[in-house]
Amino acid sequence: MTDNVFRKTKGSENLLVSRLEEFGLNAAEAQVYVYLLERGSEAGGSHIAQATDLHRQYVYLALPRLIELGLIEEVPRGKQHAYKARSPIEIEKIGRKRALLAGDLARDLNAVSAIGNEQDFEVVQGTRAIQDFELQFVGRANEGEQECIIGGASQAFGELMRDQLEAYLELKKEKKIVVKYIGTEDERPSYQKYIGKFAHQQYRFLPKLPKGNAHMVVRKDSVAFYSFLQPPLVYVVKSPVVAANYKQFFLMLWEMATV
Secondary structure (H helix, E strand, C coil): HHHHHHHHHHHHHHHHHHHHCCCCCCCCHHHHHHHHHHHHHCHHHHHHHHHCCCCCCHHHHHHHHHHHHCCCEECCCCEEEEEEECCCHHHHHHHHHHHHHHHHHHHHHHHCCCCCCEEEEEEEEHHHHHHHHHHHHHHHCCCEEEEEEEECCHHHHHHHHHHHHHHHHHHHHHHCCCCEEEECCCHHHHHHHCCHCCCCEEEECCCCCCCCEEEEEECEEEEEEEEECCCCCCEEEEEEHHHHHHHHHHHHHHHHCCC
16 A cells, blocks of 8 residues: 555544554554555564654554564665565454453462452353453363363354464364363264364263253353353353352263263
8 A cells, every 4th residue: 555545545544543553552553554454565663663653762662563563574675675564363362361461460360369269250252252262272271281161052062263273283182181071962973073083071861851952061160051142242250169069960960961
């Protein structure tokens, strides 16, 4: 995109700049990134300053920060250096990393907190948010951690995870996360053919378990209730005590289920 086009679309750029500021960039960093993203090719610092109406000092302060974040890259150009935007997918990567850090920090702070809450509650809504929720769980999980699932909606879960499913299952395999799954008889063929190829996957089936649009996942310190209607939702109760109680309920059904 030419500089003239960039200037003419100032209104839409202001909106993107504002959203990037909400994400954590300062105004100069946001303007430089949006300009390079729309330009689609490399540009030198002086050229960026002229195109964005920013003082060169602000541009040269913004560039190292954007490189550090992985949003732009430096391109050698003779004795000078030029800069090129990287894909917006990097924003998602930064967001996921921050979410993992925030989750770990909240857990560590809770360990020293005097507030004394015995449980907490969270609602996750939408396909992308649930995909991120699942990937963040795998990222935070300890090696060999266990989850117990009362299913009946494995197809709906697979459709929700879409192209993230294979990577999600591979990450679980790498972390040696043990999955115990109770499903319906209808799910037996697909589990034996597909899910069963992944290590640490254990599954049994209950003949009278209804096939529906929901399932429940018990993890170390939480219980999550999934609804695969539109929009998809996950209701998460965060409590080691509640998780332990539901695990006992799961194990009772596990003994009743058939291999």
